[in-house]
Amino acid sequence: MNALPSPSQTGGLTLWxxxxxxxxxRRDFLKFCTxxxxxxxxxxxxxxxxxxxxETKRRLPIVWxxxxxxxxxxxxxxxxxxxxxxxILLDKVSLDYSETLQAAAGHQAEECKxxxxxxxxxxxxxxxxxxxxxxxxxxxCCIGGRSMLDIVQEAAAGAKAxxxxxxxxxxGCVQAARPNPTQATPVHKVIAGKPVINVQGCPPIAExxxxxxxxxxxxxxxxxxxxxxxxxxFYSRRVHDTCYRRPYYDAGLFVETFDDENARRGYCxxxxxxxxxxxxxxxxxxxxNNGVSYPIQSGHPCIGCSEAGFWDASPFYGRLASFPGFGIxxxxxxxxxxxxxxxxxxxAAHAVMTNIRKHDEIGPHLGExxxxxxxxxxxxxxx
Amino acid sequence: xxxxVVVDPITRIEGHLRIEAEVKDGRVVDAWSxxxxxxxxxxxxxxxxxxxxxxxxERVCGVCTTVHALASVRSVExxxxxxxxxxxxxxxxxxxxxxxxxxHVVHFYHLHALDWVDLVSALKADPEETSRIAQSISAWPKSxxxxxxxxQTRLTKFVETGQLGIFxxxxxGHPAYKLPPAVNLIGVAHYLEALxxxxxxxxIHTIFGGKNPHPNYxxxxxxCAINIDEANALNAxxxxxxxxxxxxxxxxxxxxxxxxxLATAPHYLDWTEIGGGVSNYLSYGxxxxxxxxxxxxxxxxxxxxxxxxxxxxxxVDPHDPDGVREEVGHSWYRYQGGDEKGLHPWDGETExxxxxxxxxxxxxxxxxxxxxxxxxxxxxxxxxVGPLARMLVGYAxxxxxxxxxxxxxxxxxxxxxxxxxxxxxxxxxxxxxxRLVARWALEFYQQLLANIRNGETRTFTKxxxxxxxxxxxxxxxxxxxxxxxxxAHWLVIKDQRIENYQLxxxxxxxxxxxxxxxxxxxxxxxxxxxxxHDPQQPLEILRTIHSFDPCLACAVHLFDAxxxxxxxxxxxxxxxxxxx
Numbered sequence: 001m002n003a004l005p006s007p008s009q010t011g012g013l014t015l016w017x018x019x020x021x022x023x024x025x026r027r028d029f030l031k032f033c034t035x036x037x038x039x040x041x042x043x044x045x046x047x048x049x050x051x052x053x054x055e056t057k058r059r060l061p062i063v064w065x066x067x068x069x070x071x072x073x074x075x076x077x078x079x080x081x082x083x084x085x086x087x088i089l090l091d092k093v094s095l096d097y098s099e100t101l102q103a104a105a106g107h108q109a110e111e112c113k114x115x116x117x118x119x120x121x122x123x124x125x126x127x128x129x130x131x132x133x134x135x136x137x138x139x140x141c142c143i144g145g146r147s148m149l150d151i152v153q154e155a156a157a158g159a160k161a162x163x164x165x166x167x168x169x170x171x172g173c174v175q176a177a178r179p180n181p182t183q184a185t186p187v188h189k190v191i192a193g194k195p196v197i198n199v200q201g202c203p204p205i206a207e208x209x210x211x212x213x214x215x216x217x218x219x220x221x222x223x224x225x226x227x228x229x230x231x232x233x234f235y236s237r238r239v240h241d242t243c244y245r246r247p248y249y250d251a252g253l254f255v256e257t258f259d260d261e262n263a264r265r266g267y268c269x270x271x272x273x274x275x276x277x278x279x280x281x282x283x284x285x286x287x288x289n290n291g292v293s294y295p296i297q298s299g300h301p302c303i304g305c306s307e308a309g310f311w312d313a314s315p316f317y318g319r320l321a322s323f324p325g326f327g328i329x330x331x332x333x334x335x336x337x338x339x340x341x342x343x344x345x346x347x348a349a350h351a352v353m354t355n356i357r358k359h360d361e362i363g364p365h366l367g368e369x370x371x372x373x374x375x376x377x378x379x380x381x382x383x
Numbered sequence: 384x385x386x387x388v389v390v391d392p393i394t395r396i397e398g399h400l401r402i403e404a405e406v407k408d409g410r411v412v413d414a415w416s417x418x419x420x421x422x423x424x425x426x427x428x429x430x431x432x433x434x435x436x437x438x439x440x441e442r443v444c445g446v447c448t449t450v451h452a453l454a455s456v457r458s459v460e461x462x463x464x465x466x467x468x469x470x471x472x473x474x475x476x477x478x479x480x481x482x483x484x485x486x487h488v489v490h491f492y493h494l495h496a497l498d499w500v501d502l503v504s505a506l507k508a509d510p511e512e513t514s515r516i517a518q519s520i521s522a523w524p525k526s527x528x529x530x531x532x533x534x535q536t537r538l539t540k541f542v543e544t545g546q547l548g549i550f551x552x553x554x555x556g557h558p559a560y561k562l563p564p565a566v567n568l569i570g571v572a573h574y575l576e577a578l579x580x581x582x583x584x585x586x587i588h589t590i591f592g593g594k595n596p597h598p599n600y601x602x603x604x605x606x607c608a609i610n611i612d613e614a615n616a617l618n619a620x621x622x623x624x625x626x627x628x629x630x631x632x633x634x635x636x637x638x639x640x641x642x643x644x645l646a647t648a649p650h651y652l653d654w655t656e657i658g659g660g661v662s663n664y665l666s667y668g669x670x671x672x673x674x675x676x677x678x679x680x681x682x683x684x685x686x687x688x689x690x691x692x693x694x695x696x697x698x699v700d701p702h703d704p705d706g707v708r709e710e711v712g713h714s715w716y717r718y719q720g721g722d723e724k725g726l727h728p729w730d731g732e733t734e735x736x737x738x739x740x741x742x743x744x745x746x747x748x749x750x751x752x753x754x755x756x757x758x759x760x761x762x763x764x765x766x767x768v769g770p771l772a773r774m775l776v777g778y779a780x781x782x783x784x785x786x787x788x789x790x791x792x793x794x795x796x797x798x799x800x801x802x803x804x805x806x807x808x809x810x811x812x813x814x815x816x817x818r819l820v821a822r823w824a825l826e827f828y829q830q831l832l833a834n835i836r837n838g839e840t841r842t843f844t845k846x847x848x849x850x851x852x853x854x855x856x857x858x859x860x861x862x863x864x865x866x867x868x869x870x871a872h873w874l875v876i877k878d879q880r881i882e883n884y885q886l887x888x889x890x891x892x893x894x895x896x897x898x899x900x901x902x903x904x905x906x907x908x909x910x911x912x913x914x915x916h917d918p919q920q921p922l923e924i925l926r927t928i929h930s931f932d933p934c935l936a937c938a939v940h941l942f943d944a945x946x947x948x949x950x951x952x953x954x955x956x957x958x959x960x961x962x963x
Contacts, residue, residue, distance in 0.1 A: 059546050068422050070936045071397045072445020072596040078489075079582040079595065086575045090537065094546040099394045103497040103553035105925055106390035112552050133422075139715075139737045140755075141420040143399055144391050147742040148420075174424060174442040181423035181735070203445060203596055206582070245615070258601060259843035263608040266615020288594040292586045292624075295593030299616070300606035303438060305597075311439065315432040 059094040060217060061116045061124040063155055066099050067148040068141050068175050068184050069130030073165040074100040076203035080210035081290040088210065092217055096124075099143075110144050117158050125216070126159035128152060131168045131175060132190050133182035140182040149190060156191040161222060163197045163212065164188065170198035170229070171308035178312055188229060195222055198229035202305035205286055208234045228308070230280070239276035239302050242284030245269070258299070269296055273317040275304030385412060387746065390921045391419070393928055395494040397446040398935025400894065402906070403749060404924060406915045411924070414903075414910035416894045417747055418939040421715075421735070421755040428884040433459045433876050434848075436884065437600045440872060443886065444937040445596045449482050449588065450865040451872070451886070451937070452600040457675065458874040459602045462859025466674065468841040471604035473831045474591050476670055477625065478598065479863075480824035481587035484632045486866040487770075487817040488584075488640055490932045492570075492577040495810065498926045499647055500562060500570035503555035506539055508564035516565050521642040525576065534572050554922040559914075561650040570647070573639050584632040590621050604843030609835060622832065629828055633821040644814040645795050651807055655798065658806030658927040660909035661765045664688040664772035665699060665892070667862040667869045670823060682823050683773050683816075683864055684780040687761060691804060693779040699761070701860045701871045704729070707887060710758040713751070713896035715739065723899050725760060728873035728885035729858055733757070755939040758895040758904060759887050767905040768868025768892045769931060770813040771803060788815050806909070809930040850879040865889045867934050890938035893931050906931060 020029070064074075078085050089095055095102075097113040104112060116124055130148075133140035138147025156162055164187040167173035175184040188196040199212050212231055215223045223231040240246065248254070248268040255263040255272050268274070276284075279302055283294040295302055301317070304310035384407070391401035399420040405413040428439050436459065441452035453475060460467065467475075510531040517526035541547075554560075562570070585595040591607050592598020599606050610616035668685030671677060678685055686696035701707055708725030711718055717736035718726065726732060738752045747753040759766075766772075777785030778800070792815050793800060802808055834840075847853065855878060862871040868889030875883040895904040903911075906928060913927050 059544065059548075061546070066399070068420060070442050070445040072442070072448060075445050075448065075596045078578065079585065081582060084579055084582075086578050089548060090541050094548040096546075096548060096551060098549055099392050099399075100397070101493065102394050102549040102551075103502070104551065105392065105394040106921060108552045108554075108920075109392060109394050115552075136735070136737045138742050139739060140422075141399065142401075142742050142744075143419065145389075145401075145742060145744045150743065174427065174439055175422035177427045177439075179426065181426050182421060184422065202442065205594075257843075257845045257848065258606060259604065259608050259841060259845075264610040264616050264840075265613055266608075283594075289582065289586050289589040292589040293593055295599050297615070298589070298591060298593035298599065298607045300593055300599035300601065303599075311427070314435045314438075316435050316438060317432070 059092060061094045061096050061120050062127055063096060063113055063116055063124055063159070064098040064100075064127040064129065065148075065151060065155060066143075067128065067130030067132050067152070067168070068182065069166070069168045069173075071100060071129070072203040073129040073168075073209070074098070076206045077165075077209045079206035079289055082207060083210060083214065085210075088213065093125075093213065106144075113155070117155060121158045123160055124158070125161060125163065126155050126194075127163045127165060128169045128187050129165045131172045131184040131186060133175075133184050134190075135181070135183040152187065152190060156194050159194060161195045161197065161216075162187065162191065163199060164229075165199050165209065166204055167200055167202045167305060167308075167310070170200050173202060174311055176311075177309075196229055197222060197225065197231060200228075200230050200235060200306035201281060204306070205234075205282055205288055207286055207290070208282055226280075230306075234282045234286075235280045235306065237280065237282070237285065239279045239281055239284050239296070240274075242282075243276055243296055244284065245296055263299060266299075269299075269301040271319055272301045273303075273315070273319055274301035275307075275310065275313065275316075275320065276302040277320060278313075279304040279307055279310075281306040386918045388915065388918045388921055388924070389746065390924055393925070393933065395497070395925075395929060396933040396935065397444060397937070398890075398933070398939070400928070400933050400935045401747070402910070402921075402924060402928060403747060404910055404915075404921075406918050409914055409916065411910045411913045411915060414907045415747065415749040415753055416756075416896065416904065416906040417754040418756040418894060418935050419754075420935065421939045422936075423735075425733075425884045425886065428881050431881050432850075432879070433462070433874065433881055434602045434850075436874070436881060437602070440884075440886070441597055441600070443888070444934055446934055447482065447486060447865045447867060447937065448596040449478055449592075449598060449600070450863055450870055452598075453479065454861040454863045454870050454872040454886075455874075456600050456602045457861030457863065458859045458872040459861070459876075460675075460859070461861060462857040462874055462876055463847045463853060465603055465844060465847050466676070467604045468839075468844055469674070470609065470831060470834055470839060471842050472671055472674060473827050473834070474605045474607070474842065475600075476827045477629075477824060477831070478588055478591055479670060480820045480827065481584055481628075481632070483817060483820040483866055484636060484824070485581050485584045487813050488577050488636065489581050490813065490866075491640060491644065491810075492574045494932065495929045496570055496574060497550075497553065498922065498929055499560070499651060500574075501555055501557075501560040501567050502538075502550055502553075502571060503542075504560065504562070504564045505567035505571045506535065506542065506564075508535065508568035510535060510568075513565040513568045516646070517569050520646050521638045523638040523642070525572070531568055531572065534575075535568060538571065554920050557920055557922050558916055559922050559926075562647065563650075566646060566650070570643065573643055576639065577635075580631075580635050584628055587625055587628050590617075590625055601843060603845065603848055604841075606843075608842055609840040611835060611840075622835075626828055629821070629824050633825065636817055636821045641814055641818055644811065645792070648796055648807060648811060652796075652798070652802075654807040654926065655802035655805045657913055657923075658809070658909040658930060659804045660905045661767050661903070662689075662691045662804065663761075663764045663766045664775045665761055665766035665768050665869050666773045666776040667699065667701065667864060667871060668773075668776075669862075669864040670820075682784075682819075684777050684782055684785075686776045686780060687766065688772075688775055688779055689764065693775065693800075696776065696780050701862050701873070706761055707871070708760055709887060710760065710898050711752075712758070712899045714754055714757045715752050716757065725899075728871075728887055729875060729883070731873065731883065731885035752896075754896045756891050756895045758898045759892050760898055763900075765898065765902050765904050765908070766869075766892055768889050769809065770816050770866075770868075771809045772868060773864060774812040774815055775803065784819060785816075788819050806913075806927045806930040813932070853879055856882075865934075865937070867932050867937070868892060870937075886937075888934075888937040890931075890934045894933055894935065894938055906933075
């Protein structure tokens with residue numbers, strides 16, 4: 001079910017393959033090419049190009065739709081550095097419909113989409129950026145006088161597979177935050193019977209988007225997905241688990257306010273509201289814009305943009321009360337309190353002791369006295 | 384006998400725009416501009432923590448990413464009387480400049496160029512001649528005959544596959560294309576180069592804001608800390624990276640974008656008489672050089688020009704209740720006190736009221752309501768906003784840098800200033816200001832280095848971060864200049880929560896429907912008189928509309944029906960907040 005057959009295995013035959021399947025000989029095929037060349041007024045040398053083109057595997061056709069969105073996904077896609085977008089567009093796929101990039105507009109653009117769907121049934125990829133509003137009978141998002149719902153359902157019916165780009169298409173994103181005035185709905189809830197790949201994030205990382213496309217083309221199958229339809233290659237690790245500031249968390253060293261001494265040392269942003277512990281994404285591994293940085297590296301807590309409903313998990317600067325799944329760590333406050341009280345209480349668990357040791361190891365390098373807590377004792381614990 | 388031409392979707396823009404135009408004797412005689420998508424982000428913002436608003440608002444647009452975040456943090460800072468440290472202002476300026484450089488180049492090559500550059504004609508160009516022309520207009524190194532020959536071979540192979548992708552079914556061969564094949568080939572070469580270049584300049588956002596699109600902002604400053612002796616902060620390596628990106632960016636703008644603009648324009652001088660539009664121009668101004676409070680020292684001056692009268696600048700204040708007002712007479716909203724009267728955004732009151740045809744539809748009922756955009760007016764006047772407005776206001780204000788840059792470009796084109804009031808003028812103004820911004824960015828960069836050298840490293844003030852220090856009610860305006868024009872957010876805070884939040888956005892000014900007096904907004908006005916050679920091939924309509932650089936997701940958002948307060952969200956001092 002996950003196999004994604006190559007064009008030559010399905011309806012998308014090259015013209016030569018198709019003619020051969022219909023009993024046309026190689027000799028007749030070349031004759032056809034010569035006639036075509038003559039009709040187009042080409043020199044004899046031009047005929048070879050026609051032969052090559054008709055024999056060559058066709059690039060995978062793509063229809064890219066925009067619903068309720070801000071185009072950040074398209075913009076992120078344009079930032080891809082491997083492969084670069086020009087190579088994707090000229091050599092790897094045929095982006096037949098894209099409101100952001102295509103030269104034709106209006107009915108000429110719509111005809112491009114119709115033609116691709118007509119000529120490649122079951123053999124084009126559908127990519128969707130944006131959510132689908134169900135309110136007002138579809139009037140909250142219309143293209144060419146048709147509702148987004150209508151357009152998505154029609155395009156999905158003949159698609160080989162569907163990629164839902166970003167948080168909008170995967171989970172509704174900001175417009176689906178309470179009270180969701182337009183009934184913004186993710187793609188997987190309005191289509192049935194098609195594999196949907198949710199490439200999460202607001203937007204997704206450029207190289208993740210390109211990576212998903214390359215996966216489909218190179219391995220001719222849909223990548224392994226998690227329970228939320230996200231490719232495991234990019235969404236199986238928490239930002240917290242892959243964060244280069246993680247040792248500071250484990251050691252109980254936290255930024256207390258933006259631009260304080262601890263911020264200037266790059267300590268953990270957990271107390272500033274970081275959602276890294278509950279967010280699955282590749283930011284810590286791949287970083288952004290070809291590995292330049294990611295939000296935490298640049299001093300801002302993760303806001304959790306690759307998770308469904310993250311907008312309603314705000315305020316962003318409010319600390320996560322607790323989060324599941326930690327065997328060896330305690331919550332930040334417990335670490336902080338334990339660090340401060342360890343000598344008195346003498347009851348620290350082994351795990352906490354480990355963290356205290358880390359704190360002591362890291363602290364002196366950063367100008368702290370061993371055992372000194374960075375957590376103000378006056379601050380009440382809310383956990 | 385006139386023909387109704389419908390162009391929907393308008394492609395190579397951000398968002399969902401529909402144009403209906405009445406064409407008679409080869410010219411547009413009337414036009415209607417409609418935004419056909421709405422999300423309701425202002426309603427969603429109600430009841431939330433004002434310090435979070437920038438992140439929601441930033442998602443209004445991913446193309447001019449950052450501008451809504453900037454307007455949002457400024458609105459909160461205005462309401463709470465927060466002054467950000469000088470380095471934060473400089474870093475915001477650098478992010479602003481990086482956006483302009485990326486966004487304007489992408490607009491020119493990827494959203495607008497194919498209105499002027501014929502891809503198919505480029506296949507017929509002589510690479511030797513192309514190289515000669517390229518080398519005559521610029522020192523850009525990628526200009527050898529072999530470079531253009533290889534590109535042409537690649538393009539030819541691409542076309543021969545029969546799968547034209549984004550270039551399929553377009554207007555190639557249309558008589559309105561005037562460039563010689565060699566110039567077309569240069570245009571296509573730089574289309575591809577710009578695609579690769581634009582992903583570099585935005586790394587400035589990644590360094591300061593962690594990612595692009597949608598880098599992080601912060602009320603009270605910027606989130607990145609400076610520490611030149613630390614690996615985990617802005618240090619010499621990070622700053623050197625920014626410096627190199629700015630220099631590379633300026634080189635591309637000086638050696639590729641500007642020469643291409645000046646090589647293209649002379650072939651299209653008839654477009655200096657088309658697409659003039661409303662003749663009033665508004666700029667809030669931006670790029671503070673002495674703190675945001677010192678409006679007189681913005682790099683882009685603030686002001687209004689009426690009736691193309693460059694001898695007089697009218698002052699603009701977004702706080703003025705009689706200045707900016709929005710109407711909904713032709714928009715799918717309902718005002719409690721009747722749809723006729725405009726409302727100042729602080730009193731903004733809106734409710735969805737879709738009265739259009741049920742989709743699928745052929746035509747909108749343009750006599751009534753026909754767009755999800757409201758209609759903003761300044762003292763009752765329709766205003767054009769954007770690069771042309773900024774350059775005109777700067778020129779009229781006597782700003783030396785802007786005046787010199789405009790004069791230099793006009794001299795290169797051997798044309799008077801009056802040519803600016805047009806489709807081509809708009810496109811030229813965008814190039815002129817990109818050049819200025821690239822230069823200013825390097826000034827800001829040097830100032831940032833000087834500050835750090837002098838021991839000034841603050842990037843944030845925590846003075847009013849804690850909501851317990853806020854007054855019970857407060858209201859503010861955050862204004863900026865998006866690449867597409869004047870942008871402001873109006874905010875009302877009550878009991879530490881957002882009571883009301885309204886945006887009046889660049890494309891709303893430009894793309895809105897008519898007002899209650901029947902006055903057309905800039906798109907509709909600019910289309911009047913635009914030639915249409917073949918109503919089936921609306922290339923000329925695209926030229927004029929694209930000259931504004933439409934951004935519809937920005938323009939459509941307005942909805943403040945009675946949203947439920949988000950009572951489960953607790954705002955309080957950091958450290959005393961439980962996340963939910």
